[in-house]
Amino acid sequence: MDLSRLYEVMNLSTVAQVLYNDNLVRVESVNESENGNMAQIVYPDSGRKATVPVEQLKETSLPEAEGEYIFDASTRWSPLIRS
Helix, strand or coil: CCHHHHHHHHHCCCCCCEEECCEEEEEEEEECCCCCCEEEEECCCCCCEEEEEHHHEEECCCCCCHHHCCCCCCCCCCHHHHC
16 A cells, blocks of 8 residues: 555545455554554454554455445445445
């Protein structure tokens, strides 16, 4: 993930989805360094903390095509979009 985008995600008033190794994480802080930018993350399910390279974080996105949602035709609103 780009460092400037990570700062944007951290400052959003809505909940942003950030993944590390395909696991949902919460970014607590960022340490900028000449040796590489590192992020302090927390795994919400276990509370375990880790320090990882910023470039290894990924931002998830909602599918743009309606057909990609897991909801049937009678359900037009995703709970993720409503919240």
